[in-house]
Amino acid sequence: MVLRGLREYSRLALVSSYLRRTFELWGYREVVLPTIEQYNGKLKGGTKFAYNNEFYLIKPDVTSRLLRNYELGSERLYYIEEVLNGGIEGKWQAGVEFIGGEPAFMTAEVLSVLITALEGLEIKEFYIDLGSLEVWRKATEDVKEFREIICTALKRRNFGLIEELPIGKEKKEELWRLFNFRGKESDYGKLAKILQLVDDERVFVDLGTVRPLPYYSDVIFEVYSPGLGRPIGGGGEYSFQGKPAVGFALDLGALLELAEVKERRSQRYLRGIGSFREARRLVSMGVPVEVRM
Known part of the structure; x- marks a missing residue:
């Protein structure tokens, strides 16, 4: 969704104010990053330009910027930023990062922040799908040479790519079960623990869920609403300078289409x-x- 008029930007500011209040009630503090970063191949997104024989990026992906350019301890951070992806029209995102804790606990907290943020915007109809990269790493340990194709099949939701591989029938059946699994229970201990800690009927295990960003280490998740034909946002686990971390980013354009909030007037x-x-x-x-x- 590309914002065009002052009215849309005013509504963006209103939705952002509700999100800030929720994030801060959970103990997260806002981080504001510079508009321009020196180019680095590990930074994702952004619009590249040259200045004085050096390359720079305008507004790249926030998590990759934190990973590459900043020293942080154990932190609870949030941001509301515009992110570019090669052009001049950006996408507004709101996200949190929890750095330096026990992974399942951090994921449960971040999911709880996400749930209350959506509820604070009067978005009640949504669900969250949890996946695991580690489950797929273990499942493909004996077919490592085909991992890239299997990953592509997951991203495209196209099991036909796996069906064409020269692997045994039992392995294909195992991958088929994982590919299509969606439910409220999991044999994988970390996912089971997260479900128990979060304790919300809108959170599911969906092992077909994947996220394209390369820094995720294991548990990943996406959030959807029946009122919109695309994800509202998503996130997952990653490693930050040797410390476990979990974060998510919400698409503010999607939230503007779903949110039912009004100006607070009690002055x-x-x-x-x-x-x-x-x-x-x-x-x-x-x-x-x-x-x-």
Whole structure:
């Protein structure tokens, strides 16, 4: 969704304010990154340009920027950023990153942040699919030479690519079961633990779920709504400078199509002599005000 008018950007700001409130209630702090980063092949997305014989990127993917360019300890971070992908029209994203904890616990918390963020926008109809790269690594251990094709089949949701491979019937049947598995239980301990911790009927295990970004290490997830024909967002586990981490990014264009939120209006109205002095006092106490002529 490309934003065109001031009204759309005002609504973007409104949705962003609701997300900021949710993220901060969970203890996440906002990070603001520079518009331009020096070019590096490990950065994803962004629009490339040259200046003084050096290459740079305008607004690349946030997680890859954090991984490549910044020193962080154990952190809970969030961001609301425009991301470019080779052109001049960007996509607005909102996301969180939890760095330095126990992976299943971090994933459960990040999913809970995601659930409450959507509920805060009055988006009630959604579901989250959990997948696992480790499950597929183990399942393809004896057919390593075909992993790239199997990964392509998953991304395209096309089992026919696997069916054509010169591998045994039993292995194809095993991969078929994984490819089509979707349910509320899992034999994989980490996924089972996450389901138990999150304890929400809208979270499923779907082993056919994959994410194209290369930094994910194991558990990945995507969130969908029946009201939209594309994912609202997604995320997963990765390693940050030797520490486990989990994050997600939401497509704000998708949220603008689904959110049912209105301006919060509970301010005090003031007028007359002394109004601005009183307004300063109230604002310092956290009370919203509007001074009228």
